[in-house]
Amino acid sequence: MRYLLILLLLLPTKVFSQQVIGSKKFTESYVLAEIAKRKLEEAGIKVEHRQGLGGTTILWEAMRTGAVDFCPDYTGTIREAILQTKTTSLEGLRAELAPFGVGLTESLGFNNTYALAVRREMAEKLGLKKVSDLKVHQDLKVGLTHEFQQRSDGWGPFTKHYGLNMEQVKALEHALAYQAIRGGQIDVMDAYSTDAKLAEYDLVVLQDDLNFFPRYDAVFLYRLDADPKAIEVIKTLVNTIDEEKMVKLNLEAEKKADYVAAANLYFSNLSSQKSSQSVWQKILYWTIEHLFLVAASMLVAVGIGLPLGVAASRQGLLSQAIFSFSGIVQTIPSLALLALLVPLLGISQKTAIVALALYSLLPIVRNTAAGLQDIPSNLRESAQALGLEQQAILLKVYLPMASRTILAGIKTSAVINVGTATLAALIGAGGLGEPIVSGLTLNNPDVILQGAIPAAILALLVEFLFELLDRLLIPKGLRLSS
Amino acid sequence: MIKLTKVSKKYSNLVALETTDLEISRGKTTVLIGPSGCGKSTILRMIVGLIEPTTGVIEIDSQLLSKENILDIRRQLGYVIQDGGLFPHLTAKNNILLMARHLRKNISVMQERLEELCKLTHFSPDRLECYPLELSGGQRQRVGLMRALFLDPEILLLDEPLGALEPLVRSSLQQELKQIFQDLKKTVLLITHDLAEAAYLGDEIILMNFGKVVQRGTVDELQKQPSEAFVTQFLNAQRGFSL
Numbered sequence A: 001m002r003y004l005l006i007l008l009l010l011l012p013t014k015v016f017s018q019q020v021i022g023s024k025k026f027t028e029s030y031v032l033a034e035i036a037k038r039k040l041e042e043a044g045i046k047v048e049h050r051q052g053l054g055g056t057t058i059l060w061e062a063m064r065t066g067a068v069d070f071c072p073d074y075t076g077t078i079r080e081a082i083l084q085t086k087t088t089s090l091e092g093l094r095a096e097l098a099p100f101g102v103g104l105t106e107s108l109g110f111n112n113t114y115a116l117a118v119r120r121e122m123a124e125k126l127g128l129k130k131v132s133d134l135k136v137h138q139d140l141k142v143g144l145t146h147e148f149q150q151r152s153d154g155w156g157p158f159t160k161h162y163g164l165n166m167e168q169v170k171a172l173e174h175a176l177a178y179q180a181i182r183g184g185q186i187d188v189m190d191a192y193s194t195d196a197k198l199a200e201y202d203l204v205v206l207q208d209d210l211n212f213f214p215r216y217d218a219v220f221l222y223r224l225d226a227d228p229k230a231i232e233v234i235k236t237l238v239n240t241i242d243e244e245k246m247v248k249l250n251l252e253a254e255k256k257a258d259y260v261a262a263a264n265l266y267f268s269n270l271s272s273q274k275s276s277q278s279v280w281q282k283i284l285y286w287t288i289e290h291l292f293l294v295a296a297s298m299l300v301a302v303g304i305g306l307p308l309g310v311a312a313s314r315q316g317l318l319s320q321a322i323f324s325f326s327g328i329v330q331t332i333p334s335l336a337l338l339a340l341l342v343p344l345l346g347i348s349q350k351t352a353i354v355a356l357a358l359y360s361l362l363p364i365v366r367n368t369a370a371g372l373q374d375i376p377s378n379l380r381e382s383a384q385a386l387g388l389e390q391q392a393i394l395l396k397v398y399l400p401m402a403s404r405t406i407l408a409g410i411k412t413s414a415v416i417n418v419g420t421a422t423l424a425a426l427i428g429a430g431g432l433g434e435p436i437v438s439g440l441t442l443n444n445p446d447v448i449l450q451g452a453i454p455a456a457i458l459a460l461l462v463e464f465l466f467e468l469l470d471r472l473l474i475p476k477g478l479r480l481s482s
Numbered sequence B: 001m002i003k004l005t006k007v008s009k010k011y012s013n014l015v016a017l018e019t020t021d022l023e024i025s026r027g028k029t030t031v032l033i034g035p036s037g038c039g040k041s042t043i044l045r046m047i048v049g050l051i052e053p054t055t056g057v058i059e060i061d062s063q064l065l066s067k068e069n070i071l072d073i074r075r076q077l078g079y080v081i082q083d084g085g086l087f088p089h090l091t092a093k094n095n096i097l098l099m100a101r102h103l104r105k106n107i108s109v110m111q112e113r114l115e116e117l118c119k120l121t122h123f124s125p126d127r128l129e130c131y132p133l134e135l136s137g138g139q140r141q142r143v144g145l146m147r148a149l150f151l152d153p154e155i156l157l158l159d160e161p162l163g164a165l166e167p168l169v170r171s172s173l174q175q176e177l178k179q180i181f182q183d184l185k186k187t188v189l190l191i192t193h194d195l196a197e198a199a200y201l202g203d204e205i206i207l208m209n210f211g212k213v214v215q216r217g218t219v220d221e222l223q224k225q226p227s228e229a230f231v232t233q234f235l236n237a238q239r240g241f242s243l
Helices: A002-010 A029-041 A056-065 A075-083 A090-100 A120-127 A131-137 A144-149 A155-162 A173-185 A198-202 A226-235 A243-256 A261-267 A278-313 A317-331 A333-346 A349-371 A376-384 A390-427 A433-442 A445-473 B042-048 B069-073 B091-102 B107-120 B137-149 B167-184 B195-201 B218-222 B230-239
Strands: A019-026 A047-053 A070-074 A102-104 A114-119 A141-144 A168-171 A188-192 A203-206 A218-223 B002-011 B014-024 B030-033 B055-060 B077-081 B155-159 B187-193 B204-209 B212-217
Touching: A002 A090, A019 A029, A019 A056, A029 A047, A029 A070, A029 A218, A029 A226, A029 A243, A029 A261, A029 A433, A047 A056, A047 A203, A047 A390, A047 A433, A047 B187, A056 A070, A056 A075, A056 A333, A070 A075, A070 A203, A075 A090, A075 A141, A075 B030, A090 A102, A090 B091, A114 A120, A114 A198, A114 B187, A141 A144, A141 A173, A144 A168, A155 A226, A155 B187, A173 A188, A173 B014, A188 A203, A188 B204, A198 A203, A198 A243, A218 A226, A226 B030, A243 A261, A278 A317, A278 A349, A278 A433, A278 A445, A333 A349, A333 A390, A349 A390, A376 A390, A390 A433, A390 B091, A445 B107, B002 B042, B014 B042, B014 B055, B030 B042, B042 B055, B042 B069, B042 B155, B055 B167, B077 B137, B091 B137, B107 B137, B137 B167, B167 B195, B187 B195, B204 B218, B204 B230, B212 B218, B218 B230
Parallel strands: A019 A047, A019 A070, A141 A168, A141 A188, B030 B187, B030 B204, B077 B155, B155 B187
Antiparallel strands: A070 A218, A102 A218, A114 A188, A114 A203, B002 B014, B002 B055, B204 B212
């Protein structure tokens, strides 16, 4: 029975296929990865989508180490964040990526960069198509994000490049700018060229006709050693999505809170593929993954924490060192700890389990040590005087006597662990963090709740389970005293 | 039997026991008595190996006490402390059997021995499944005694065994202990601060003060030929209702 349970818990880890697509935690990345996934599936290739990885560094690390085979990215990001190079041509980037075993497709057909947006009806009335057209309408009211207004490659150089001298420019919060432009308080704003809100607020992007903004062409990165057939399939995506289409896909994803649906829109000439799994199936799957993460990391934490606690219960330098270590681990922000571990262990459940185990250590170590130190000295002497070996004293007398305190520490760890484990989604380790992360990205509370509610219930269940364990593991003679 | 040769115990700036030579005779009950901090507990705890002497050696049945043989020696000793020193997570029975089980003794032999000891200590066998917290002080002390006697040690060491008991229970347990000591003919070393108890239980009394043995003998000898003023002082101080 126990083995069956372990097998069941291990099940979601590696049943899936050879090809892995990764995506970062923002809508467009999810949607592009979903499109690629469906393309590959239609070609009969098994795919797994590791979604919402916690940023460029983590995803790049995964590509480099081969944990992920494909991921959507942008030439600008590859240039600035990954390679830190001056090269701008696709050929040049491709040559610099090759030593890492990573290849690069041609552009998917759109450029996701800074852009100026205006209301569609106004653009049509005034005949605005490109940035240069603004020269004859310098009276238009411009609203800019603080960042764009202040950046050294922002508004200042931009107006110089185009020879613009707009009369009214003010800075305002990006989220408010959409309201402002619809209400007519401003006429021109800065935006990302594929932002879903462009479609939602019926705005059009002015063409960067003098090429001021750096290119952020959407591309796919792929492992050079990935399935060649799969690489061919991914290459068929080249030049199939323009800015307008991407904006619509992003809007669909945000409106329906479902990027599978958005990906389906890409295949709109085909019959819409229904979401592969029902919400309940997905929640069940995430929950099992989550439980596995919690169970595995708690096993590791108890396995390490108990002996450390025993060692720390004896006064001395070692005890100080152990408390300092487990205390310091606790102060590292969880995202930072994950980021530290990724270069060492890659992006996998293994990494998440190590991080979670480290976080669970302190309460276990502290309570084990405290429980042992609380044993009265006359009972210690009684145990020794019997003639038991040290190990037997520990196992038969000390640990059972400290069991209540030790178990309380493990319980604290486990409940916290259920919450912390949601962060595992950021390194593609799955679990209930997945809907939370994607819900945050889609700005959709329903999706967040699909992860948050089961996680909360799980925490309660863990609490309950430990109440039972208390009865099972804490000797009756100790429970009498309370 | 038990022999201390030039044994002393010093903590950084405190002398717990001055250099002492002491022999405890076989088959007799010897009582260590004296005011708190006089070194009587130090002697007992050194014999059990709970603390190490600063100087000198301890022999038990001609075996020199050392780190190597301490476990063996402890198994030949029965050690009883105030309130029994029972482990709260084990039932009375499991407290008594802890060591025997650890040594994998025969179950039916253990059962027989348990019944025998219940009779000896007047402990009702149906209380054996109780946890220490469910027992009275006197019952806990009886269980502690059974645990110490279980492996039939030659030597019994008792550190204020009746210290935590109310007077009536204490007095009846004193009678029982006396009977048990007489029946079993063990070498008994007992600590008390109560002179009446010492006089009642002990064949011989060792009076200690400030880490030194002041006088050794029967109560009678102590009364009639005090070696120094402190002896009379101590006896007089305790000459309450019980003497």
